[in-house]
Amino acid sequence: MEVIRLSTATQDKPQTPTVLAIGFFDGVHLGHQRVIEEAKRIADDQALALAVMTFTPHPKEILAKQPGAVEYLTTMEQKIAIFDGLGVDFLYVVEFTKDLAKLKPKAFINQFIIDLNIKHLVSGFDFSYGHKGKGNVHTLVDDAEGHFSVTIVDKFTDQTEKVSSTRIRELLKEGRVDEAKHLLTRPLKTSGTVVHGHKRGRTIGYPTANLAVYESQALPKTGVYYVTAVINGQKIDGMANLGYNPTFQDSKEQVKLEVHFLNFSDDLYGKGIEVEWQQYVREELKFDSIEPLIAQIEQDERTIRQIILKNKG
Numbered sequence: 001m002e003v004i005r006l007s008t009a010t011q012d013k014p015q016t017p018t019v020l021a022i023g024f025f026d027g028v029h030l031g032h033q034r035v036i037e038e039a040k041r042i043a044d045d046q047a048l049a050l051a052v053m054t055f056t057p058h059p060k061e062i063l064a065k066q067p068g069a070v071e072y073l074t075t076m077e078q079k080i081a082i083f084d085g086l087g088v089d090f091l092y093v094v095e096f097t098k099d100l101a102k103l104k105p106k107a108f109i110n111q112f113i114i115d116l117n118i119k120h121l122v123s124g125f126d127f128s129y130g131h132k133g134k135g136n137v138h139t140l141v142d143d144a145e146g147h148f149s150v151t152i153v154d155k156f157t158d159q160t161e162k163v164s165s166t167r168i169r170e171l172l173k174e175g176r177v178d179e180a181k182h183l184l185t186r187p188l189k190t191s192g193t194v195v196h197g198h199k200r201g202r203t204i205g206y207p208t209a210n211l212a213v214y215e216s217q218a219l220p221k222t223g224v225y226y227v228t229a230v231i232n233g234q235k236i237d238g239m240a241n242l243g244y245n246p247t248f249q250d251s252k253e254q255v256k257l258e259v260h261f262l263n264f265s266d267d268l269y270g271k272g273i274e275v276e277w278q279q280y281v282r283e284e285l286k287f288d289s290i291e292p293l294i295a296q297i298e299q300d301e302r303t304i305r306q307i308i309l310k311n312k313g
């Protein structure tokens with residue numbers, strides 16, 4: 001897959017004729033996948049290349065003037081890997097700027113669809129474009145002026161409820177990472193670098209990898225979770241504590257992510273890893289002393305090992 005970054009600045013644009021799936025695609029969830037699958041079907045039928053267009057950053061960050069206003073379900077790196085796995089030939093990453101936001105709908109179509117030699121465009125039912133989102137699925141055909149044809153994919157529902165990035169974020173706020181996994185078709189992944197912490201885990205027999213989480217990533221609610229990570233090409237099970245360490249009265253200004261990996265002892269300091277959220281276990285608790293904390297962690301480990309055995313069965 002070729003990744004091509006575009007902006008409103010004058011630049012040479014690729015001219016390979018393609019079928020394009022367009023959208024922000026945060027999470028690339030089941031609903032998004034229906035759009036891309038439809039574009040792939042049409043591309044195959046017409047013997048054309050398959051392209052996807054996404055944007056960075058989220059328009060809300062530019063229009064609301066609030067950097068960090070959006071908690072992303074997928075980083076751009078994760079998106080790229082997912083699109084590649086879906087068989088996309090070209091990925092257009094458009095830089096969303098104030099200038100782009102000011103483009104009239106027809107100007108956007110001219111610069112980012114017609115000028116890219118798009119032969120057929122596929123979007124979701126709620127796609128909008130141009131200044132203040134005045135362009136929508138009802139104006140696409142007129143704005144195309146015969147340069148490309150259009151397919152609109154209806155909303156995708158799961159048990160009568162629309163599958164959306166907003167719904168997935170709500171599930172995460174409730175700790176329902178297993179349900180989010182179903183809608184995403186993969187676990188939510190959180191990327192970070194392993195850094196030195198207080199090393200308290202070592203003293204109680206449960207050393208942890210402390211992750212400095214890359215900014216703007218969506219996280220589930222605080223608590224203890226069963227998680228996995230691929231380390232050195234091997235899937236490793238672990239138990240994670242996401243929270244503020246109330247037993248040790250740590251600062252409540254920033255949430256901490258600590259993972260104890262089961263049956264694993266390699267040095268991870270300085271390494272980047274992705275934690276995959278599999279299942280919520282319990283809320284974060286405050287203990288009066290170390291002994292009940294250790295007893296609870298031992299119980300958490302037993303619970304998680306039972307989950308692992310059940311999943312393997």
